Amino acid sequence: MTMHTRTLGTTGPQVSALGLGCMGMSGMYGAADRDESIATIHAALDAGVTLLDTGDFYGMGHNELLIAEALRTAPAALRDNALISVKFGALRDPDGGWSGFDGRPAAVKNFAAYSLQRLGVDHIDVYRPSRLDPDVPIEETVGAIAELVEKGYVRHIGLSEVGADTIRRAAATAPIADLQIEYALVSRGPERDILPTTRELGIAITAYGVLSRGLISGHFTPDQQFAANDFRAYSPRFQGDNYRHNLTLVEALRKIAEQKGVTVAQIAIAWVLSRGDDIVPLVGARTRERLTESLGALDVTLDRADLDAIDEAVPAEAVAGTRYAAEQMAMLDSER
Ligand SMILES: NC(=O)c1ccc[n+]([C@@H]2O[C@H](COP(=O)([O-])OP(=O)(O)OC[C@H]3O[C@@H](n4cnc5c(N)ncnc54)[C@H](OP(=O)(O)O)[C@@H]3O)[C@@H](O)[C@H]2O)c1
Numbered sequence: 242m243t244m245h246t247r248t249l250g251t252t253g254p255q256v257s258a259l260g261l262g263c264m265g266m267s268g269m270y271g272a273a274d275r276d277e278s279i280a281t282i283h284a285a286l287d288a289g290v291t292l293l294d295t296g297d298f299y300g301m302g303h304n305e306l307l308i309a310e311a312l313r314t315a316p317a318a319l320r321d322n323a324l325i326s327v328k329f330g331a332l333r334d335p336d337g338g339w340s341g342f343d344g345r346p347a348a349v350k351n352f353a354a355y356s357l358q359r360l361g362v363d364h365i366d367v368y369r370p371s372r373l374d375p376d377v378p379i380e381e382t383v384g385a386i387a388e389l390v391e392k393g394y395v396r397h398i399g400l401s402e403v404g405a406d407t408i409r410r411a412a413a414t415a416p417i418a419d420l421q422i423e424y425a426l427v428s429r430g431p432e433r434d435i436l437p438t439t440r441e442l443g444i445a446i447t448a449y450g451v452l453s454r455g456l457i458s459g460h461f462t463p464d465q466q467f468a469a470n471d472f473r474a475y476s477p478r479f480q481g482d483n484y485r486h487n488l489t490l491v492e493a494l495r496k497i498a499e500q501k502g503v504t505v506a507q508i509a510i511a512w513v514l515s516r517g518d519d520i521v522p523l524v525g526a527r528t529r530e531r532l533t534e535s536l537g538a539l540d541v542t543l544d545r546a547d548l549d550a551i552d553e554a555v556p557a558e559a560v561a562g563t564r565y566a567a568e569q570m571a572m573l574d575s576e577r
Contacts, residue, residue: 298328330342342572364396384414423449449524489555
């Protein structure tokens, strides 16, 4: 495995070509093992991964505290290479419920103050609102982060799940390093007008859900059971006929993977990597085994014939089910 680097836009930092998304280590996909999560972060750093992605609302601070512990117990040289990307704004309640978004300037500074404490760092490398707060102009939210940049608490500004108009307004307010958005073989929405916009403006993409939450990992079976607190227990793509249909796409992809001597997950991640040097996939591994498999994608080369075969196996619109349930889809500025 060779770790390449990519740059987050014209103004952002150089990062490893694959980032590690830490969300699944804090309960979003059911229970996770704390020791294995930390070992996975250490293994990622050791393999040359420098970008760690989190959100202050993942496990209500649990994910940031976990990352802090992993960094504290990592060799100093690896710790110093790590760049932390933090999302803020999603509001939680003590039951674990979700109750909206807050992008007001005072809230931005409050969220940042708590994140800095939990992470045990003096600055956050990339800081981004997780969703557009419909009641707050993006200029105000981004303006507040820009003030944090001026004071040295934040290095770079990112966005998440916003559409072309909002990207333009944000970029007119302050330099934007990257847009985080779901992008995968089965989630092609950004190709319409978001990718052309980020490319025009020199903004990178950190792509999440590159395995569609494990759906196209090749590891899920038709009788897979998900815990009640697992996102996938409610995700439309994992329900009934949708799920059965989507697994037929995985089997078509598996044939291509087998011919190339790689795994389904590797080919799915390699496909995202192949879409441009401005794209950094975030892999959601929470065990060393899954991480090792994901990193193997860096050594997979897809030529024209491979890409054509993949397109035929998994046509752009072939997936059944939206990427979130209707209520959450309605909160995505990127889907307007
Ligand atoms: N900006 C946003 O709105 C947003 C939203 C969601 C996520 N994110 C970020 O993006 C990161 C990645 O997203 P994601 O977790 O949805 O991505 P993903 O990589 O599509 O899905 C991760 C899930 O796939 C399964 N999997 C199976 N084989 C795997 C393999 N070889 N490598 C990795 N995972 C494998 C794992 O489930 P099992 O562990 O159960 O096997 C894992 O929990 C998150 O951690 C988070 O930091 C951002």
